[in-house]
Amino acid sequence: MAPDTRQKRRITILGSTGSIGTSTLDVVRQRGGRERYEVLALTGNGNVELLAAQAKECGARLAVTADESRYAALKDALSGSGIEAAAGRAALLEAASGDADWVMAAIVGTAGLAPTLAAAERGADIALANKECLVSAGDLFVDAVARGGGRLIPVDSEHSAIFQALEEDQRHAVERIVLTASGGPFRTWSRKEMAGVTADIARAHPNWSMGLKISIGSASMFNKALEMIEAKHLFDVRPEQIEVIVHPQSIVHSMVGYVDGSVLAQLGAPDMRTAIGYALTYPERAPLDVDRLDFAKLARLDFEAPDEVRFPALRLARTALTRGGLQGAVMNAAEEVAFHAFVAGHIGFLAMADIAEETMERLAHLPPASSMDDVFAGDEEARRVAAGLIG
Numbered sequence: 602m603a604p605d606t607r608q609k610r611r612i613t614i615l616g617s618t619g620s621i622g623t624s625t626l627d628v629v630r631q632r633g634g635r636e637r638y639e640v641l642a643l644t645g646n647g648n649v650e651l652l653a654a655q656a657k658e659c660g661a662r663l664a665v666t667a668d669e670s671r672y673a674a675l676k677d678a679l680s681g682s683g684i685e686a687a688a689g690r691a692a693l694l695e696a697a698s699g700d701a702d703w704v705m706a707a708i709v710g711t712a713g714l715a716p717t718l719a720a721a722e723r724g725a726d727i728a729l730a731n732k733e734c735l736v737s738a739g740d741l742f743v744d745a746v747a748r749g750g751g752r753l754i755p756v757d758s759e760h761s762a763i764f765q766a767l768e769e770d771q772r773h774a775v776e777r778i779v780l781t782a783s784g785g786p787f788r789t790w791s792r793k794e795m796a797g798v799t800a801d802i803a804r805a806h807p808n809w810s811m812g813l814k815i816s817i818g819s820a821s822m823f824n825k826a827l828e829m830i831e832a833k834h835l836f837d838v839r840p841e842q843i844e845v846i847v848h849p850q851s852i853v854h855s856m857v858g859y860v861d862g863s864v865l866a867q868l869g870a871p872d873m874r875t876a877i878g879y880a881l882t883y884p885e886r887a888p889l890d891v892d893r894l895d896f897a898k899l900a901r902l903d904f905e906a907p908d909e910v911r912f913p914a915l916r917l918a919r920t921a922l923t924r925g926g927l928q929g930a931v932m933n934a935a936e937e938v939a940f941h942a943f944v945a946g947h948i949g950f951l952a953m954a955d956i957a958e959e960t961m962e963r964l965a966h967l968p969p970a971s972s973m974d975d976v977f978a979g980d981e982e983a984r985r986v987a988a989g990l991i992g
């Protein structure tokens with residue numbers, strides 16, 4: 602029987618050309634593609650050739666590049682396809698606030714905040730990969746989703762694991778949440794050894810294949826720092842209820858500990874398509890072609906305490922959680938500036954945490970945000986301070 606087009610789920614993928622975006626399109630393909638889903642919009646940035654190819658493959662109505670200078674190239678690549686091309690921030694916001702039932706938020710960094718917020722306010726279900734939204738805007742973002750009426754479904758593997766292990770009617774009985782961390786490529790390195798690494802060395806993650814920013818963030822453990830703050834806002838837990846444990850195999854994706862001593866964990870191969878698939882079909886579970894765990898082959902799962910001296914990002918996250926207010930936004934913005942400086946070869950690997958820490962100190966006086974304007978202002982101020990420190 603031909604599928605009823607009215608039954609199709611309307612989806613938009615913000616950041617479709619990235620690591621999460623391409624995995625999302627693969628999951629959509631596996632789950633029936635055009636038969637089941639109507640893709641309203643795909644968005645990207647510089648890589649308009651990939652964006653156009655994706656849009657043609659999934660039959661998207663609209664493709665948007667955030668980079669205005671790439672508009673002609675995108676239009677060219679889409680000519681004759683009937684797919685609309687658009688470019689720039691305003692077009693991106695318009696695509697995000699379109700009529701989708703489900704929006705994958707997979708733009709990297711603070712650039713993802715405004716479009717994801719627009720989708721949330723419009724009322725779409727938000728599959729949230731972009732952790733920076735919650736780190737910067739915190740409860741203001743959660744409130745925006747609630748006001749819009751859509752659901753907030755985490756895609757970050759740790760938060761998806763916690764979301765899956767949380768018994769909805771037992772939230773009051775949660776004692777702690779335990780975020781697992783692979784430890785990254787420098788898990789066993791000394792600070793002296795880390796001091797001289799380049800971005801090419803730092804980006805080689807042992808288990809996961811990811812975008813550049815998150816790969817570097819895994820090496821410095823800034824990614825885990827962001828995830829601690831992300832967890833606070835997603836699961837409404839106190840800072841002292843958030844633990845981090847290093848688990849080099851990346852098989853246990855995270856855990857929830859309850860007041861009776863029970864711990865529920867979610868396990869799986871290190872493949873983001875599992876979390877993406879869960880977010881796409883939630884609350885249903887649907888078949889996915891991903892690797893199955895072979896426990897006999899795995900043989901062991903290791904855990905070790907994180908080292909906050911070698912990886913100060915974790916300590917900074919605790920500071921941000923304790924201070925509250927705009928410190929998450931400040932830490933995130935400073936880290937983003939420092940990350941770009943590191944990738945460009947202007948600062949060393951260890952300087953990223955120093956710059957974030959110093960920026961947080963200098964802006965510790967900022968009052969808590971009462972609106973998104975405050976968040977954007979705090980973000981901008983932190984970028985200015987961090988850039989000044991880099992010189």
Ligand code: NAD
Nearest residue numbers: 616618619620621645646667708709712730731732811812
């Ligand atoms: P990526 O760098 O591979 O892709 C980023 C996407 O954002 C691309 O489509 C790019 O075109 C777009 N983009 C970049 N700059 C932009 C701008 N200024 N304006 C608009 N669009 C822009 O990143 P990724 O690894 O897919 O990560 C995306 C988000 O998901 C990040 O927030 C990351 O922390 C989070 N995340 C990723 C993974 C992973 O496995 N890759 C896991 C968990 C969470």
Ligand code: MG
Nearest residue numbers: 757758759828
């Ligand atoms: Mg993660």
